[in-house]
Amino acid sequence: MTKLLDEAFQAARSLPPAMQDDLARVIMAMTGEAPCVIQLTAEEEASFEESFAEAERGDFATDEEIRAIWAKHGL
Known part of the structure; x- marks a missing residue:
């Protein structure tokens, strides 16, 4: 085991x-020991x-x- 992992x-x-x-x-998913399953809330x-439907319609944020958004977060 590496020092960083320890x-x-x-x-x-x-x-x-x-x-x-x-x-x-x-870790188990990354090592192939178990599938990566994430439970989403409703x-x-x-x-x-809704995001997939927006993308299907081509409904994306404008420049x-x-x-x-970038300005709001100082980017």
């Missing part, structure tokens, strides 16, 4: 159990469906809208 595991030990389990699932699923 440090990451040390840091993960202080996280709540649910976050530790999330990290474990990601609201998240609805948001994705001005993107610049406004």
Whole structure:
């Protein structure tokens, strides 16, 4: 095990159990030991469906809208 990975595991030990389990699932998916399955809430699923529908329609943010978001976040 590399030093960096060992440090990451040390840091993960202080996280709540649910976050530790999330990290474990990601690691297992990356190593091929388990599929990467993420449970979405009903609201998240609805948001994705709406986003896909907007993309299908070609309904994307304008350049001005993107610049406004960047400016809002100091980018």
